[in-house]
Amino acid sequence: MSKIDWSKQHCGVHQAPLEKFLALMPDLRPALESFPRNENPHDFTWDVKVHMLMPRQYPCIPGWHVDNVPRQADGRQMFDKVRLDLPMYMWISGGPLTQFRTGYIQPEKWVRFTQADEHRGQQASEFTWRGFIRATHKDIMPPKKENWLRRHCQVYVDEVDYQW
Numbered sequence: 001m002s003k004i005d006w007s008k009q010h011c012g013v014h015q016a017p018l019e020k021f022l023a024l025m026p027d028l029r030p031a032l033e034s035f036p037r038n039e040n041p042h043d044f045t046w047d048v049k050v051h052m053l054m055p056r057q058y059p060c061i062p063g064w065h066v067d068n069v070p071r072q073a074d075g076r077q078m079f080d081k082v083r084l085d086l087p088m089y090m091w092i093s094g095g096p097l098t099q100f101r102t103g104y105i106q107p108e109k110w111v112r113f114t115q116a117d118e119h120r121g122q123q124a125s126e127f128t129w130r131g132f133i134r135a136t137h138k139d140i141m142p143p144k145k146e147n148w149l150r151r152h153c154q155v156y157v158d159e160v161d162y163q164w
């Protein structure tokens with residue numbers, strides 16, 4: 001079982017270098033212990049999102065999509081600029097678990113993917129905390145120079161009857 005208490009974390013980090021990621025979220029070190037041994041964590045840009053979810057909320061984009069494809073100023077994705085030779089990895093603490101075209105990922109397991117691998121978020125089935133970590137090779141997306149602390153996290157919803 002995880003040693004991470006997600007309810008004690010802040011919203012996460014946004015495009016942080018490894019040392020800033022770990023300085024801002026030291027409780028997440030246990031997740032790094034299983035990061036693939038053939039990779040150097042310093043070669044990656046780190047994103048973390050922490051969610052407190054209610055049933056039927058999606059913590060990430062519900063439609064099929066790909067991550068980190070460079071965009072033009074008007075938002076159009078530039079698929080000729082992808083680096084399919086370079087890796088990204090995602091790690092999710094528990095449900096709802098992201099679905100790839102090849103199947104669902106497993107909790108607390110690093111999954112290698114590329115800018116061409118379509119995936120989509122799933123609805124929460126219960127009240128739960130969920131941590132998402134993504135490592136993106138620096139040559140796909142370099143870390144930001146500052147402002148790594150993530151101050152907001154959104155959820156995605158269908159039009160259904162919510163109550164509290």
Ligand SMILES: [Fe+2]
Pocket residue numbers: 060061065066067119
């Ligand atoms: Fe995604």
